[in-house]
Amino acid sequence: MTESDNLIFQTLMPLKTAVEEKKNCSVFGLSFGEKSLFLCSQKRQILFVTENLAEANKLAKELECFGKKVKTIFYKQSEFLLASLSFGQNVANMFSSLQALCKSSVDCLIVTPEVLMQKFPSKKQFFDLIISIKKGKTYNQKQLIQNLTNAGYHRTDLAQNVGDFSVRGDIVDVFNITDDLPTRIEFFDDEIESLYHYSSDDFKRLESVEKIDICPLVIFNVENKSQLFSEVEKDFSQTLKTLPANEAVLLKSAFEEFRVNFDAGNFSYVQNWLAPFMPNTNITSFLNQDAIVVFDDVKRVFDVVSSEYKKFDEQISSLINSGNALLKHKDFYISQNKVFNIDFQLLSFQSITSSNRVFDPQVVLSFRSTAQTNYFGNYNLLLEDVKYYLEFKNTVIIFAGTKNESAYLSKFLLQNKIENKIASLSEVVPNGVYIIPKDVAYGGIFVEDRVVVIGTEELVKKSTKQIVSSQKREEFTLPKIGDYVVHESFGIGLCVAIQKLKFTEYEKDYVVLQYAGGDKLYLPTEQIGQISAYVAGEGTPK
Incomplete structure (x- = not known):
């Protein structure tokens, strides 16, 4: 049993049972803390789909408190013209997440709804593009250079930027997208003699490494170049017939640019023209077979995806008519009628009672939750709430983070005549106040169990400076029907x-x-x- 299992109270047992029975569920009424604590207890891999980036970051923090490995993809390809990929943080996160998924080292992948639209290769196809280099092993240098090119790396005189590699004699330098520093690979014949990071400013040698996995910078592996080029060329000819003279000239110029870069193996530059010709495979192809797909606010997820497809249809039609894209670009994303065809157990969290337009649930569960207070280090406010909770015979579990913070809080409560115990989760019994010297970011109030969990972020996080009106808000009572x-x-x-x-x-x-x-x-x-x-x-x- 893990620590997170101790936080699955009787309140959540119907949900726990439904998930264990692998039934698709719609769940109403859970607070963020209750949702996150439940997800932390899961042993199976999770794909969490949310439009709310603030909650995505909070969930990642909560999962990491329990030792879960979390990756995020907040990037969707939205550039349809020929162009080199810009290596921002979201792009780097996407490639590193795909690599981690290939190695089955991800407990939870958090994505935005738009990512479901994106075409991805199979896990095996992407895995085959990963270049593993180990000190003391043999690797043909010419083959390494070819593999780096196929993986989307750009050959330059000096590898100073992410995605660059350079060759000088028996030395290959490469700036891996998942690393903060470039790596130097020194060969002796075909043996990797030395492997180390170096400074991109003065090229000074830094720490040695035993192994490096070079992450691909292209989504798709071009396996049959001649066949793929023929497909693109055929669609180019068909598109050309639909265009007026001026627009046809523009498309001919774009196709020639595509041909030159394709022949040179610069696949990262032309992948926006290759994506439409790839299969309808989405991000779920990277998941473990027993993974759970969780939609946070399923209505919002559906609405965002529908809106994105509408914008795409308008944009791509304009690009085709102006001679900047091919007819096949209409297939740039997963087909809209297939985007939610997900062959995994599905779970949705919902706040508003609306129809679930993504899937038909086998189980519908409703819970009642109470808003959690953020104390931000205000222990006097915490004291008032603890007294209130104890008055109604609740068990209070406070995650204080460090031993020092736990000791300070325990002393403060004792001085105010609140008995408490610094303990581990396994020592918690009904009634009383327990202070846990561990980071668990967010808690929840489990009404039926009479248990209150206060997370570290809710306890000690400092609030940002706010401008507060000097006028008190008027007391608000129940509204009238029609208000x-x-x-x-x-x-x-x-x-x-x-x-x-x-x-x-x-x-x-x-x-x-x-x-x-x-x-x-x-x-x-x-x-x-x-x-x-x-x-x-x-x-x-x-």
Whole structure:
């Protein structure tokens, strides 16, 4: 049993059971902390799809607290013309993530919805492009040069920038995209005699390394050059017939530029013209067979993908008509009707009761959650909450991070007559306050279990400076049916009902807010502080 297993309380057992039975689930009402703690407990690989980059970064931090290996891809190819790839951080993350997935060293891959549209090779095809160099092993130097070219590296006089390599006698220098420094490979005949990093400023030798895996800079491996070129040439001829004279001249010029670079093996420069000719294989081809695909706010994921396809259709039609792209460029991405054809167990987290347009769930679960307080080092505020939790016989688990912070917090609580214990998770028993000297970024309030988990980030993270109005917010009571209100996360909604509902074994009062398109949010009355009155003059808000 791992530490994260100790944080799966009775509240989440229905979800745990459904996932273990490999049923597709739609889940409503979990807070971020509850979602993240549940995902931390999973032994299977996770693909987490979210449009919210702030939550993506928070989840990565939470998973890493439990020793999980996390990778991210927030990049989608959106350049359709001939061009060299710009090696920004998102591009580097994409290639390093693909390499890590090939080596099965990823517990969770976090991606944005647009990544699902992107065409990818199979895991084996990308793995074959990875160049592994080990000191003392044999490797033909000419073959290495060819493999670097096939992998998208650019031969220069000096390898000073990411993606460059150079050759001088028995020395090959290469700047691997996953490294901070270039690497020098020294040969003795076909043996790797020496392998070390060096400074790109003064070329001074730095630390020696035993092995380097050179990550590819191209998505696709060009295996049959003549066949692929024939396919591109055929589509070029068909596109040419549809264009007026001036636009045809532009396309002929672009095709000649493609041909020259293709013949030279500069595949990183022409990959935007090669992508349309590749199979409809998406990022899930890199996952383990028993992986779970998780959609965070599945409605938002669907809407983002639909919007991106609409923009793409308009943009690519314009490029084709102006002689800058081929007819085949319409197949640049995965077919829209296949983008959500995912052959894995699927799990969606949802806040608003709307239809799941990505998949049909076999199990639908609803939970109730309570907003978590961020203390930001304000121990007096923490003290008030701990007293409140203990009054209602809750167990309070506080992740304080370090031993020193744990000791300080324990002393503070004791001075204020709050008994507590510095302990490990396995020592926690019902009732009482437990301080854990470990980093777990975010917690949650498990109402049915009477357990409160406070994460390290919520406890000690310093808040950013904010401008606060000197006027106190007027106390807001329950809205009336027909009133417009503003939710702090979801914006302006219309109150259409206040009613008792039973989503779990407990019946409670909910404020029902309706949004554009008919989506509804069921807000527990104890979370009424998340909404305020809509004040913007007369009439209906737009």
